[in-house]
Amino acid sequence: MNDTINTQLNHKTIRKFKDQSISPEIIDTLLDVAQQASTSSFMQSYSIMSIKDQAKKDKLAEIGNQSYIAGPGHLFVFLVDQHRNQMIAKAQGVETDVFSGFDRFFVGASDALLAAQNVLVAAESMGLGGVFLGSILNQIDEVSTLLNLPQYVAPCVGLLIGYPDQTPQLKPRLPRKVIHFEDTYPDITDILNDLTEYDEVVQTYYDLRNANQRVDKFTTQIANGAQRSHPGRARMLEFLQAQGFIKK
Amino acid sequence: MNDTINTQLNHKTIRKFKDQSISPEIIDTLLDVAQQASTSSFMQSYSIMSIKDQAKKDKLAEIGNQSYIAGPGHLFVFLVDQHRNQMIAKAQGVETDVFSGFDRFFVGASDALLAAQNVLVAAESMGLGGVFLGSILNQIDEVSTLLNLPQYVAPCVGLLIGYPDQTPQLKPRLPRKVIHFEDTYPDITDILNDLTEYDEVVQTYYDLRNANQRVDKFTTQIANGAQRSHPGRARMLEFLQAQGFIKK
Numbered sequence: 001m002n003d004t005i006n007t008q009l010n011h012k013t014i015r016k017f018k019d020q021s022i023s024p025e026i027i028d029t030l031l032d033v034a035q036q037a038s039t040s041s042f043m044q045s046y047s048i049m050s051i052k053d054q055a056k057k058d059k060l061a062e063i064g065n066q067s068y069i070a071g072p073g074h075l076f077v078f079l080v081d082q083h084r085n086q087m088i089a090k091a092q093g094v095e096t097d098v099f100s101g102f103d104r105f106f107v108g109a110s111d112a113l114l115a116a117q118n119v120l121v122a123a124e125s126m127g128l129g130g131v132f133l134g135s136i137l138n139q140i141d142e143v144s145t146l147l148n149l150p151q152y153v154a155p156c157v158g159l160l161i162g163y164p165d166q167t168p169q170l171k172p173r174l175p176r177k178v179i180h181f182e183d184t185y186p187d188i189t190d191i192l193n194d195l196t197e198y199d200e201v202v203q204t205y206y207d208l209r210n211a212n213q214r215v216d217k218f219t220t221q222i223a224n225g226a227q228r229s230h231p232g233r234a235r236m237l238e239f240l241q242a243q244g245f246i247k248k
Numbered sequence: 249m250n251d252t253i254n255t256q257l258n259h260k261t262i263r264k265f266k267d268q269s270i271s272p273e274i275i276d277t278l279l280d281v282a283q284q285a286s287t288s289s290f291m292q293s294y295s296i297m298s299i300k301d302q303a304k305k306d307k308l309a310e311i312g313n314q315s316y317i318a319g320p321g322h323l324f325v326f327l328v329d330q331h332r333n334q335m336i337a338k339a340q341g342v343e344t345d346v347f348s349g350f351d352r353f354f355v356g357a358s359d360a361l362l363a364a365q366n367v368l369v370a371a372e373s374m375g376l377g378g379v380f381l382g383s384i385l386n387q388i389d390e391v392s393t394l395l396n397l398p399q400y401v402a403p404c405v406g407l408l409i410g411y412p413d414q415t416p417q418l419k420p421r422l423p424r425k426v427i428h429f430e431d432t433y434p435d436i437t438d439i440l441n442d443l444t445e446y447d448e449v450v451q452t453y454y455d456l457r458n459a460n461q462r463v464d465k466f467t468t469q470i471a472n473g474a475q476r477s478h479p480g481r482a483r484m485l486e487f488l489q490a491q492g493f494i495k496k
Contacts, residue, residue: 001277037365041382047427084427098476117366125250179296192336
């Protein structure tokens with residue numbers, strides 16, 4: 001146990017921030033941390049955009065249907081970026097379709113996500129809090145137009161950080177045996193029949209968080225989630241292919 | 249500045265480990281940290297496999313063409329996992345093809361990668377070191393057979409951790425202005441013409457690391473990388489679709 005692990009074990013998503021801006025020095029440190037994360041084959045196939053323009057924050061809040069995106073906090077958008085590498089190769093006389101393969105998209109997404117988690121951990125270690133925003137994928141084409149993304153660049157995940165103005169409880173995770181295995185993927189039928197206790201733990205958590213809100217068991221949430229998909233998300237693959245990615 | 253950020257800023261990939269096993273208590277803490285990472289819509293769409301069987305480590309070392317995978321160290325494989333959620337939904341009478349959409353694959357990969365980075369940061373905070381293994385994707389179909397992965401499960405990234413038996417130098421990252429932007433994606437043509445200094449920094453790094461090895465500039469590495477792709481990687485999309493993923 002140490003301060004780092006203590007920070008990580010106490011991670012809670014923060015969606016409400018004080019109206020207190022983060023100093024440029026802190027943002028600079030967070031970007032240093034982001035860049036020092038591992039990157040596949042040292043290709044650094046990602047970029048980071050800070051959204052400071054209020055009109056763009058408003059638009060992203062509208063697209064994500066999350067009003068807090070427009071409020072206080074520093075907003076990062078992590079991008080899969082093979083544009084830079086493609087331009088570097090081209091400048092060396094290398095014209096190629098390698099960036100259109102699934103793996104180069106996946107490599108860029110991996111780089112972006114490792115960097116993003118590094119930033120959140122660093123932010124939390126300084127007493128900041130944050131929330132990942134998958135909602136920027138809900139209308140990925142509109143977001144890309146808004147951010148002026150060229151070919152071979154796509155939004156991956158957003159991250160809003162700031163000084164916490166709420167103190168949520170720790171959200172209970174799945175029992176270890178359901179999510180961690182040794183050497184082989186087990187038959188999980190029996191394990192899944194055993195989620196009753198976890199369902200109750202999750203219900204209690206929601207109950208404590210907001211007694212006035214509808215409270216679903218974990219398994220009910222998953223079943224409900226399996227019945228609906230954001231219509232914009234259904235356009236992700238088509239959009240990524242139009243950006244030059246995942247053609248094979 | 250604090251211990252966490254100091255750890256993160258000093259991240260170096262470790263590929264050589266002492267023959268000293270990691271205690272079960274430490275592995276348990278790392279799994280706690282993994283599980284406390286953010287997960288999209290609280291769906292926890294990933295799993296973690298610890299590979300302890302030496303024959304499987306040998307096979308993964310052969311597939312990845314990285315002999316150190318078979319050596320000392322604890323080997324995690326992070327999996328995109330929608331099998332569990334699909335089974336939970338089915339048990340509630342919900343039969344759906346939602347897990348075949350690109351977005352549910354991407355959500356699972358995001359969950360897995362955030363958890364994986366959390367584990368590496370925690371490990372490094374305890375004096376351990378590690379290396380991410382994208383090489384498990386080089387023959388993703390063989391790896392999946394080896395690990396007995398069912399439909400809606402796929403390898404995402406490997407992570408080998410252990411007690412460091414090498415002390416590499418910090419690897420210099422791209423200049424900030426090339427990778428971080430504000431509000432809009434810039435025309436990077438001019439920026440890319442300005443990578444000469446970074447090319448020299450990278451060359452010096454490699455020179456110091458191993459004077460006997462061929463030393464490439466960063467831009468040369470990228471151009472070379474754009475001319476070749478691992479043949480197994482070209483099968484990734486086809487494999488993922490066979491696993492039930494990314495059909496639309």
